Amino acid sequence: MIQGNNNSKEELALARFLFAHNCSFVASSATSLQLPMEKLPEVAFMGRSNVGKSSLVNALTGRKTMARQSNTPGRTQEIIFFNLSEKIILVDLPGYGYAKASKVKQAIWIKNIFNYLRYRTTLRRVSLLIDSRRGLKDIDDVIMNILDKIAISYQVVLTKVDKVKQIELAIMIEKIITKILYRPAAYPIVGATSVVSGIGILELQVELTRFANIKLSDLKKI
Numbered sequence: 001m002i003q004g005n006n007n008s009k010e011e012l013a014l015a016r017f018l019f020a021h022n023c024s025f026v027a028s029s030a031t032s033l034q035l036p037m038e039k040l041p042e043v044a045f046m047g048r049s050n051v052g053k054s055s056l057v058n059a060l061t062g063r064k065t066m067a068r069q070s071n072t073p074g075r076t077q078e079i080i081f082f083n084l085s086e087k088i089i090l091v092d093l094p095g096y097g098y099a100k101a102s103k104v105k106q107a108i109w110i111k112n113i114f115n116y117l118r119y120r121t122t123l124r125r126v127s128l129l130i131d132s133r134r135g136l137k138d139i140d141d142v143i144m145n146i147l148d149k150i151a152i153s154y155q156v157v158l159t160k161v162d163k164v165k166q167i168e169l170a171i172m173i174e175k176i177i178t179k180i181l182y183r184p185a186a187y188p189i190v191g192a193t194s195v196v197s198g199i200g201i202l203e204l205q206v207e208l209t210r211f212a213n214i215k216l217s218d219l220k221k222i
Contacts, residue, residue, distance in 0.1 A: 007203070007206045010216055011206050011209070011210075012202070012206060013219060014206075014209050014214055014215075014216065014218075014219065015202065015205040015206040015208075015209040016202070016205070017214075017218070017219055018084065018085060018087055018088070018205070018209050018212055018214055019060060019061060019062065019084070019205045019209075020062070021084065021085035021087075022084075022085055023061040023063060023082050023083065023084045023085070023090070024082065024083050025080070025081075025082055025083075026081040026082060026083045026089065027080075027081045028078040028079065028080050028081070029078055029079040029081070029112070029116075030077065030078050030112070031112055032111075032112055032115035032116060032119070035079070035116065035120070036081055038120065038121055038122040039089075039122070040083070040086070040087065040088055040089050040122065040213060041088050041089070041122055041124045041211045041212060041213065042081075042088070042089040042090075042091050042120065042122045042123045042124060043088065043089075043090060043091065043123075043124055043125045043126070043127065043208050043211055044090075044091040044092075044093055044116075044117075044123060044125075044126045044127070045057060045090070045091065045092055045093060045126075045127045045129060046093040046095075046096070046113070046126055046127070046128060046129065046143070047095065047096075047128060047129030047130060047131075047140075047159075048095055048096060048097040048129075048130075048131065048134075048137065048139065048140070049095030049096065049097060050095065050131075051095065051129045051130065051131050051159055052129060052131070052159040052160060052195065053092055053093070053095065053129055054092060055159075055195045056127075056129065056157075056159060056193060056195060056204075057082070057090055057092055058195070059193075059195040059198075059201050060090070060201060060204065060205055060208075061082070061084065061090070077094050077105070077109060078094065079091060079092070079093055079094065079112065079113070079116055080092040084212070086213075087212040087213050087214045088208070088209075088211060088212035088213065088214075089122070090208075091116075091123075093113055093116070094109045094112070094113060096109065096110070096113070096139060096143065097137070097139040114146065117146070117147070117150060117152055118150050123152060124153070124211040125153050125154065125155065125187075125207075125208070125211055126147060126152055126153070126154040126155070127154070127155055127157045127191070127204070127208075128140070128143065128144070128147070128154045128155065128156050128157065129157050129158075129159050130156055130157070130158050130159065130176070131158075131159055131160055132158040132159060132160050132161045132163065132164045132169060132172065132192070133160060133163055133164055135172055135175070135176075136175075136176060136179065141179075144180070144183060144185075144186065147185050147186075148183050148184050148185045148186070151184070151185055152185055153185055153187060154185055154186060154187065155186075155187040155189065155190075155191060155207065156176055156180060156186070156187075156190050156191070157190070157191035157192075157193060157200075157204060158172070158173070158176075158190065158191065158192045158193065159193055159194070159195075160194060160195075160196075161192045161193060161194045161199055161200070162194040162196050162197045162199065163194075169192065173190050173192065176190050177190060189207075191203065191204050191207070
């Protein structure tokens with residue numbers, strides 16, 4: 001099913017409260033030896049190069065330039081960590097599948113990402129971003145196989161949905177649901193987002209807030 005508007009008032013309030021607060025850069029890691037100390041629950045964003053990871057992180061946090069964006073695929077080569085109000089860490093992973101990158105570079109990126117995914121004990125969820133204009137590719141299936149194997153919960157999140165027709169989007173979502181239905185680590189709800197129109201941003205905020213160290217009593221403190 002599609003991520004819908006069935007969230008409770010409390011869930012919506014918590015998400016708005018959390019993502020309205022300060023989000024700051026923590027660290028960047030070029031190797032698994034440079035990862036910052038594990039402290040808060042983490043949610044990571046990954047996908048093919050130029051899928052819109054940085055743009056989505058910026059839209060979620062309401063900051064235009066917090067996560068650096070590039071029109072050049074493969075430009076982001078490090079794992080970037082952001083602290084959201086001391087409640088949760090947002091992690092921007094390097095894009096994968098950029099064919100023009102050297103095999104050596106690709107191997108380094110893959111090893112770095114894999115080590116993070118496999119050994120990061122604070123990682124709670126991966127948002128696996130898919131460009132809605134492209135759909136699932138073979139490399140995305142490879143990544144899902146890895147996530148299933150190491151038992152990391154992940155949600156398929158479509159980006160740039162403002163650029164496709166509604167009927168095409170509905171067909172694509174149905175196809176994706178069919179593919180992930182029996183995958184053990186896949187979350188059964190497909191997210192659909194657009195940083196241009198704002199579609200699905202609040203719904204994804206709600207989903208990610210479930211992993212944060214935040215509770216209803218925090219709202220009463222403001």
